[in-house]
Amino acid sequence: MEKMILLWSFDALLGITLVWLAWLTLSRDLFKSIVLFITFGLVLALTWVRLEAPDVALAEAAIGAGITGALLLGALARLESTPADGSDPAREKASLETVVPPGGTTPRQAQRRDRNVE
Amino acid sequence: MGAGLAYAVLKLPAEAPGLSKTVADNIDMSGVDNPVTAVVVNFRGYDTLLEMAVLLLALLVVWSLGSEPQRRELAPGEVLVYLTGLLVPLLILVAGYLLWVGAVAPGGAFQAGSVLAAAGLLLVLSGWRFGARFSGLSLRITVVGGLAVFVLAGLAMMLHGGRFLEYPIAYAGALILVIEAAATLSIGLILVALFLGGRPSPDQSPGSRPESRAEK
Amino acid sequence: MTTAFFYALTGIALFILGLYALIIQLHLLRKILAINVMGSGVFLLLIALATRTQSTPDPVPQAMVITGIVVAVSATALALVLMRRLLDAGGKAKLPEEKTD
Incomplete structure (x- = not known):
């Protein structure tokens, strides 16, 4: 019973954090947005582990958080350095x-x- | 629309048999023990094959849009250079491990490829570029390699009397490893090339500069 | 409501949020972010519904999502390069205000 409550509160925390991070990602200024999106990817990787998909978690942690973040930050840097x-x-x-x-x-x-x- | 989607999802049965039993029943035929790897490379090989083609297509479009943009060359800091030297071999090791362990545990070509790409990104960020030696044919061959090996394996199976992408049980494990290894290299390189965002131009001078840095 | 449905609904929420942002945000980089959030929502939905089995989760949607993540990152990279080309061609990274009326 206690385990159930613990799991449910963990689920609720993860779900709310995901939606909240997504909302923040889409409403802050660009640099903050990108950093928040990287955080979003990491929390999403945690969610994959919770949903018993460790393969997906690995891919997400490397790609969703790492490579996409680097791509976006690179693009932002180039955006700001346009003449x-x-x-x-x-x-x-x-x-x-x-x-x-x-x-x-x-x-x-x-x-x-x-x-x-x- | 959200309410409609939520309604549709909630109408779904709470328990579905799914395909995990089918996969579990056939896992012995696939040559690997990790169900996800078995699905990715063996049972749903077409999806993965086409997915490699999509990656390649994205890279082709990016390359055809022009050559690599000139970046402001910032001298990488001491910490970055040191960490790159420390982390890149480690990341390559992790990628190899993930590739090997993908047969029995979570891991596989995509995960290994993305870890490899992360190592590549570190190199790029600390000033490395595709040097003149590597930006020509060898780069192209590695990039196409994943798809090519996949297709060739499929065609070889057809010559052996089987169907496209249907591996004989005896060789399935080894074949999957070969396909995944090629795919890993291709995925890693394609992602790095996508990050660079343009066709590497061999005549660019900074290509050789970082190599001396690496040796330092 | 089971865990699977909770996460499926979260996925739907992410998708809707991303779609909304995709429509109302003017900056192209933010539209790309919105598409990524939408994609994450779809992945979450797929993986959540894959856990509805009695024993181990269904590996087929998981494999689909792994390939999906890689395709999403390549699409993102392509979109970013297109955005840069647009900038180079003298365009703007932000769509004009009037078009949204």
């Missing part, structure tokens, strides 16, 4: 909305501020 010739809307918006003193704000700072607003 400021209008190809990055966030930066464009930032330069329109905030008066940047010459040399006062680096594009990266401006973008970070914009991301926080977003």
Whole structure:
């Protein structure tokens, strides 16, 4: 009986954490989103073990958490390093909305501020 | 829509026989003892074969979209270089173990391939690139190898009078290991190449630079 | 309600969440994340329903999910490269606001 309760609370915790992490993943700013997605992948790997699928857990831990995370972070880094010739809307918006003193704000700072607003 | 899906799922019988009994009954014929590996490489070989083809196709599309982008070359920190030197051999060892143990316990080509890819990513992050020596034919052969060995094994079975991808019991274990080994190498390399995100260009100079770093 | 159904419903919740985000989010990178969350939901559903057997779980859906995970990561990589090409071609990573009205 106690074991049942323990298992059920573990299940509930896992399920709620999964949905919560997914929600956070899809609502935070991009960098946080990606880190949260990696966490989501790790919790998902835990879930696979709970559902007696260790093979899937192995694949998920290596791919879902590791490789996808690296891919996404790489893409984000490239996204942020795109030249400021209008190809990055966030930066464009930032330069329109905030008066940047010459040399006062680096594009990266401006973008970070914009991301926080977003 | 969510409610509809939930309703449909809840309408399903609480207990289904599933296929685990069928798989368990036929596991002796598959050449391995891990049911998941048996399903992946033997019983549902077609799925895995086509899945390798999908990976290859993704890589082809990525390569055809242009060559590898120029990254800002950041000098990797001391810690990263040290850890890479420490972890990469370990990861390769783990990949080999996973591949071997896949026959009897959780593990197998996909898991081993992704661990291998993780090792490759570490190498890439610390500045390694496909050097000129490896970006030509040998890279392509390794990338295609997994699919090719799979297809060849299937065709060889046909020549022996069996059906496509139907392994004789005596050789099934060894055949699966060979197929999985090729698949592991291919999957690992394809994932790393996908991470690089473009056709490796042999004329790029940084290709040789990290090798000297590795020897240091 | 059994464990299998609890996790199956969680999977459905993830799928719906991902679909919702896929539709309303404007940034392409976030749309890719949303697709990944959707895929995870489908995998969870499959694996959860595979545990409904009496003895060991059904290995066939598990094998399908393993291949599915690898296909998902290759699709993600492809989508990211396409996004980069779009940026290189002068496009934007974020869809314009008006189109969502």
